[in-house]
Amino acid sequence: MADLAIDPRTELNPPLVKGAEGYGDVTDQISVITEQKPPKQWYMAMGVALPLLGLLGICLTYLVSTGIGVWGNNNPVGWGWDITNFVWWIGIGHAGTLISAILFLFRQRWRTSINRAAEAMTLFAVACAAIYPLFHTGRPWRAAYWLFPIPNEYLHIWQNFRSPLMWDVFAVSTYGTVSALFWFVGLIPDLATLRDRAKSPVRRYIFGILSLGWRGSASQWRHYELAYLILAGISTPLVLSVHSIVSFDFATSVLPGWHTTIFPPYFVAGAVFSGFAMVLTLLVLVRWVYSLQNLITIKHLENMCKVMLATGTIVGFAYGTEFFIAWYSANQYERFTFMNRAFGPYAWAYWTMLLCNVVSPQFFWFKKIRTSIPAMFVLSIFINIGMWFERFVIIATSLHRDFLPASWGYFRPTWVDIGTFVGTIGLFLTLFLLFIRFLPAIAVSEVKGVLHHQISTEKGGH
Amino acid sequence: MVTSLFAKLGLPGYEVNGKQPKHFGVIGDFDTPEDLLRAIRTARAAGYTKMEAYSPFPVHGVDEALGEPRSPLGKIVMVCGLTGLALAVALQWWTGAVDYKLVIAGKPLFAVEPSVPIMFELSVLLAAFAAVLGMFHLNRLPTYYHSFFNYSRSAGASNDRFLLAVEAADPRFNADQVKNFLDSCGSRHTELVEA
Numbered sequence: 001m002a003d004l005a006i007d008p009r010t011e012l013n014p015p016l017v018k019g020a021e022g023y024g025d026v027t028d029q030i031s032v033i034t035e036q037k038p039p040k041q042w043y044m045a046m047g048v049a050l051p052l053l054g055l056l057g058i059c060l061t062y063l064v065s066t067g068i069g070v071w072g073n074n075n076p077v078g079w080g081w082d083i084t085n086f087v088w089w090i091g092i093g094h095a096g097t098l099i100s101a102i103l104f105l106f107r108q109r110w111r112t113s114i115n116r117a118a119e120a121m122t123l124f125a126v127a128c129a130a131i132y133p134l135f136h137t138g139r140p141w142r143a144a145y146w147l148f149p150i151p152n153e154y155l156h157i158w159q160n161f162r163s164p165l166m167w168d169v170f171a172v173s174t175y176g177t178v179s180a181l182f183w184f185v186g187l188i189p190d191l192a193t194l195r196d197r198a199k200s201p202v203r204r205y206i207f208g209i210l211s212l213g214w215r216g217s218a219s220q221w222r223h224y225e226l227a228y229l230i231l232a233g234i235s236t237p238l239v240l241s242v243h244s245i246v247s248f249d250f251a252t253s254v255l256p257g258w259h260t261t262i263f264p265p266y267f268v269a270g271a272v273f274s275g276f277a278m279v280l281t282l283l284v285l286v287r288w289v290y291s292l293q294n295l296i297t298i299k300h301l302e303n304m305c306k307v308m309l310a311t312g313t314i315v316g317f318a319y320g321t322e323f324f325i326a327w328y329s330a331n332q333y334e335r336f337t338f339m340n341r342a343f344g345p346y347a348w349a350y351w352t353m354l355l356c357n358v359v360s361p362q363f364f365w366f367k368k369i370r371t372s373i374p375a376m377f378v379l380s381i382f383i384n385i386g387m388w389f390e391r392f393v394i395i396a397t398s399l400h401r402d403f404l405p406a407s408w409g410y411f412r413p414t415w416v417d418i419g420t421f422v423g424t425i426g427l428f429l430t431l432f433l434l435f436i437r438f439l440p441a442i443a444v445s446e447v448k449g450v451l452h453h454q455i456s457t458e459k460g461g462h
Numbered sequence: 463m464v465t466s467l468f469a470k471l472g473l474p475g476y477e478v479n480g481k482q483p484k485h486f487g488v489i490g491d492f493d494t495p496e497d498l499l500r501a502i503r504t505a506r507a508a509g510y511t512k513m514e515a516y517s518p519f520p521v522h523g524v525d526e527a528l529g530e531p532r533s534p535l536g537k538i539v540m541v542c543g544l545t546g547l548a549l550a551v552a553l554q555w556w557t558g559a560v561d562y563k564l565v566i567a568g569k570p571l572f573a574v575e576p577s578v579p580i581m582f583e584l585s586v587l588l589a590a591f592a593a594v595l596g597m598f599h600l601n602r603l604p605t606y607y608h609s610f611f612n613y614s615r616s617a618g619a620s621n622d623r624f625l626l627a628v629e630a631a632d633p634r635f636n637a638d639q640v641k642n643f644l645d646s647c648g649s650r651h652t653e654l655v656e657a
Contacts, residue, residue: 022622023518023519023621023622024621024622027518027620027621027622149553149557157562157564158557158558158561158562159557160558160564160566161553161554161557161558161576161577161580162558162566162569162573162576163566164579166580167579167580167583170579170580170583170584171579171583174583174584174586174587177587177590178586178587178590181590181591181593181594182590184594185594185597188603189518189519189620192620193518193620193621195620196616196617196619196620196621197617197621208606209604209606212598212603212604212605213603213604213605213606213607213608214603214620215516215608215610215611215616215619216516216517216518216619216620217514217515217516217610218514218515218516218517218521218524218525218528218530219514219528219530219601220601220603221517221520221521221524222520222525222530222533223533223535223596223597223600223601224520224597224601225520226533226535226536226597227535227593227594227596227597230535230536230539230589230593231590231593231594234543234586234589234590234593235590237582237586238583238586241579241582241583241586245579248579444518445518445519446519448518448519448622449519449520452495452519452521456496
């Protein structure tokens with residue numbers, strides 16, 4: 001009889017940690033990745049990432065030594081690929097914070113297998129994003145005086161805090177800082193695990209310093225857990241504020257196509273959408289290369305697909321609403337901008353965006369696709385591309401034809417634009433590869449907590 | 463050095479006893495969180511008060527069993543968050559309406575509405591630093607030397623073991639009795655640990 005009966009509990013909630021007999025197995029499986037020589041796929045990926053990083057160096061050196069005229073930005077499209085890439089990268093970061101903070105507050109236990117890698121991704125994405133506004137100033141070594149209210153003898157003025165661009169500076173720098181703090185706090189117990197496992201004195205010394213002498217005592221956990229909860233609590237409104245404020249850069253202007261109140265929620269949904277796509281793209285590969293199928297289960301991946309389905313549908317709905325409001329406003333400039341978006345010179349970009357962002361997530365209605373790794377991998381890449389095009393469409397199509405037809409133009413990227421964008425992908429991949437090589441890519445102590453819950457549930461407790 | 467300075471000032475948490483005890487205490491090693499909890503409850507019932515549990519993940523119920531009070535971190539974070547808020551108001555008002563008055567698009571020099579985003583961001587920034595640095599302070603991190611690490615199996619606490627220390631500072635502490643006691647609770651390896 002036993003083999004016929006299916007426990008309804010496990011049927012509805014498949015275990016989140018598979019194949020681990022005890023806590024020690026979890027420690028071993030995750031720590032060993034950082035202790036052994038990386039697999040050959042890691043070197044292959046580094047072989048792709050490092051030349052791209054070099055390209056970023058070349059492009060930025062050329063930009064600084066020549067001037068920002070080497071980018072394609074010009075009147076009327078004063079914001080080109082740089083701000084497109086900035087918004088794209090910031091958006092990607094949002095999934096990390098959503099997973100680490102919001103899903104933590106909602107007690108979504110499945111987050112523990114993916115939060116560490118997603119948070120790392122957030123940090124690296126914010127680092128990539130920061131490059132664009134910094135280098136758009138043309139003189140990045142002076143940018144700190146322009147961006148932050150630092151008293152100095154060379155400007156004798158203060159920033160205009162009534163400008164959304166200043167809000168953006170504060171939002172993005174706060175976001176980067178808080179994400180780094182959150183990530184490090186989460187790492188402390190795992191760094192202590194690596195310290196205690198270290199065979200070589202150098203390793204023990206490095207992880208000893210980094211783990212700050214963590215002992216895992218009950219009194220430490222008490223403050224630690226509250227600190228973690230507070231960080232999750234304040235990161236939740238923070239992550240929602242960041243892309244809202246990024247959207248204010250556009251929404252507070254008077255330009256048709258930008259001047260809309262729908263932007264904050266629409267940008268946040270899009271950010272989460274693109275971020276989950278990036279997390280999925282990366283984790284499918286990491287899971288495969290390091291055989292983490294028992295910790296990052298199909299259930300984790302399926303849940304991520306569901307989040308993409310939900311946020312992708314919100315984004316699609318927002319596109320429709322924008323069009324409707326443009327028509328309903330009876331404002332001819334507004335109407336023109338949207339007709340121009342769909343049928344003007346950038347129609348190719350618009351329809352690419354629509355295909356990737358609205359059509360592709362709809363496949364996730366089918367369980368077969370949600371649980372098929374090749375299918376979700378391909379769809380996640382389509383979503384990454386689509387979300388890049390969304391930002392490009394918003395920026396370029398609104399700017400290139402404004403109120404005065406005499407000033408109309410068409411934006412074309414230069415090789416430096418393309419090189420810088422591809423270069424930041426190289427930077428992102430390099431940082432991510434170094435992260436999975438040297439730090440625990442899955443939160444060891446948190447997974448053990450989930451395993452403990454699982455063990456006590458199986459025993460019939462709770 | 464800072465610790466000895468603080469000890470002279472007599473600040474709470476930094477007192478140093480006149481004579482240093484020779485031993486840190488006795489540490490026992492348990493298989494599961496449930497065994498640990500049972501041992502703590504038995505030890506409390508037996509009258510031990512100065513105890514510390516070590517585990518690879520937070521075990522719920524341990525704080526209550528050990529009789530630990532609620533962490534004061536929330537208050538620290540609240541104060542710092544409000545400081546951030548006040549700082550943001552002062553910064554935007556003073557730079558815009560006092561030190562460098564510049565009328566832009568006929569907007570008021572200072573108003574609450576455009577100041578809200580930075581008020582929010584600075585509150586969050588200072589609150590986050592308070593949460594992390596406050597946690598470090600309450601946990602005395604970084605502490606690179608601690609007697610706990612003299613226990614031969616201290617590494618288990620970051621892997622898969624659940625440790626219970628009855629400290630030498632406990633008024634009822636007697637090394638042999640505590641050893642026997644922890645063994646009787648199911649400890650796999652009990653050891654008297656040097657200070």
